Amino acid sequence: MKSTQGWRMGTKETPMLPKTRQRSNLKKPTWIIVLVSLVSLFLICAYVYPPQQFAACYVFSYHGCEALQNWLPPALFRGLTDDEFASRVVIRDILNSPPIISLNPKIAFLFLTPGALPFEKLWDKFFQGNEGRFSVYVHASKDKPVHFSRYFINREIRSDTVEWGKISMVDAERRLLANALKDLDNQHFVLLSDSCIPLRSFDFVYNYLMYTNVSFVDCFEDPGPHGSGRYIKYMLPEVEKKDFRKGAQWFTMKRQHAIIIMADSLYFRKFREYCKPGMEGGRNCYSDEHYLPTFFHMLDPTGISNWSVTHVDWSEMKWHPKSYRAQDITMELMRNITSIAENMHVTSDKKRQVKITPCLWNGNERSCYLFARKFLPETLNKLLASVVVKQVVPYRIGCSRRWLLFSSARANPESQASLKPGKVKKWPSVTSMANFSLV
Ligand SMILES: *[C@@H]1O[C@H](CO)[C@@H](O)[C@H](O)[C@H]1NC(C)=O
Ligand SMILES: *[C@@H]1O[C@H](CO)[C@@H](O)[C@H](O)[C@H]1NC(C)=O
Ligand SMILES: *[C@@H]1O[C@H](CO)[C@@H](O)[C@H](O)[C@H]1NC(C)=O
Ligand SMILES: *[C@@H]1O[C@H](CO)[C@@H](O)[C@H](O)[C@H]1NC(C)=O
Numbered sequence: 001m002k003s004t005q006g007w008r009m010g011t012k013e014t015p016m017l018p019k020t021r022q023r024s025n026l027k028k029p030t031w032i033i034v035l036v037s038l039v040s041l042f043l044i045c046a047y048v049y050p051p052q053q054f055a056a057c058y059v060f061s062y063h064g065c066e067a068l069q070n071w072l073p074p075a076l077f078r079g080l081t082d083d084e085f086a087s088r089v090v091i092r093d094i095l096n097s098p099p100i101i102s103l104n105p106k107i108a109f110l111f112l113t114p115g116a117l118p119f120e121k122l123w124d125k126f127f128q129g130n131e132g133r134f135s136v137y138v139h140a141s142k143d144k145p146v147h148f149s150r151y152f153i154n155r156e157i158r159s160d161t162v163e164w165g166k167i168s169m170v171d172a173e174r175r176l177l178a179n180a181l182k183d184l185d186n187q188h189f190v191l192l193s194d195s196c197i198p199l200r201s202f203d204f205v206y207n208y209l210m211y212t213n214v215s216f217v218d219c220f221e222d223p224g225p226h227g228s229g230r231y232i233k234y235m236l237p238e239v240e241k242k243d244f245r246k247g248a249q250w251f252t253m254k255r256q257h258a259i260i261i262m263a264d265s266l267y268f269r270k271f272r273e274y275c276k277p278g279m280e281g282g283r284n285c286y287s288d289e290h291y292l293p294t295f296f297h298m299l300d301p302t303g304i305s306n307w308s309v310t311h312v313d314w315s316e317m318k319w320h321p322k323s324y325r326a327q328d329i330t331m332e333l334m335r336n337i338t339s340i341a342e343n344m345h346v347t348s349d350k351k352r353q354v355k356i357t358p359c360l361w362n363g364n365e366r367s368c369y370l371f372a373r374k375f376l377p378e379t380l381n382k383l384l385a386s387v388v389v390k391q392v393v394p395y396r397i398g399c400s401r402r403w404l405l406f407s408s409a410r411a412n413p414e415s416q417a418s419l420k421p422g423k424v425k426k427w428p429s430v431t432s433m434a435n436f437s438l439v
Helices: 001-010 028-048 062-071 083-094 122-128 167-181 204-210 255-263 266-274 289-297 331-339 377-389
Strands: 108-112 134-140 184-195 216-217 252-254 304-306 342-346 354-358
Touching: 083 255, 083 266, 108 167, 108 204, 122 377, 134 167, 167 184, 167 255, 167 266, 167 289, 184 204, 184 255, 216 289, 252 255, 252 266, 255 289
Parallel strands: 108 134, 108 184, 216 304
Antiparallel strands: 184 252, 216 252, 342 354
């Protein structure tokens, strides 16, 4: 496509104004007026017509347009390819259509696991009494799990091998979403792993997710080696480096967002081909951390929260987040986690910039987390006990120590060394579900 070439050239070549033929028979002031009007016309055409409609420019002069493309900032002038144009039209249309109204809206819980689900009993307690308001889907990529809870029996979908950091992880997420979308009552979709636990009562989670106006997809710009450093130029022209984003894999999303992921093959293809471990120059990229954050940043940036409602503790500054053992499980820990009301992102470059933002739920500050992960199976009994004891206020739980929150996986552990966790503000612990009504 010509416009694409123009854009590529535009990044390298010197600015150049359109050449205008001299007309010797015109007097000087008229000549200037003509020139100024011509330039203005091109400029107007550039701004009024979206970049994909270059035909409009050709009406005036093909060469003039090309020169102008080189002269104006490249991003403004890059023409969309046919595929991008088609993709954006479809996605815009889906986002603008009114959501399907269901008389029996449900939340779909999507479990991505290699095999067994060690916290099935805990989830069983969580789901109990809420039949008809949720559905469960299990993608077991290695072994077929033996189930302990009736809510999980026969809920496995057809699955395939999942390799850490590879595109097969995103394939599995898409497979789960596709299966859950078949049920029109599913209005919100939650991705969970085998090490995830619920932090709140079902009602709390249901209201938090069902009545939110955004999807909880983690997304931030990390100019460092573990962020944009993973970008490779072969993603051009569809994905530019400036749009490349990072975020933890564990999302919750609205139905419309799940549908646009199903509708997308263009951007997904780019990530499948060019965001994987072991690329040229020893570059590693992990699609599960970049595809969705980048996709939403490009196509619906205001439709996502930019943080994940699944808590994880990076305070140990290792390559993997802290795994909770049985002795770590205390009411205080749970209370600490649930009281956090600000999320934190840290860049992986030398500056190690810390960005703290309040967790806003429909514009109001709320506690950030509904789920938490990296709990070892040995914690089950303690977790079950805390639920049973606190049946009236099911999950009045929280955690502590100086919290270093870092919502994105596989970050450079060193990059967190300069954090000042004391700055993270706490949301007052919930004393009653009635006082935390989200409806
Ligand atoms: C998320 O970040 C984008 C910028 O990337 C911003 O436009 C959007 O408003 C943010 N979402 C919320 C809920 O603040
Ligand atoms: C969500 O609600 C907040 C508060 O009313 C508002 O500022 C924000 O723009 C809304 N976002 C969307 C995507 O509707
Ligand atoms: C909970 O938070 C408090 C205050 O930040 C801290 O002193 C305490 O150690 C934390 N407890 C646990 C178990 O993390
Ligand atoms: C809600 O909180 C207020 C104080 O903020 C308290 O007086 C009231 O008793 C609480 N209600 C319930 C049902 O716990």
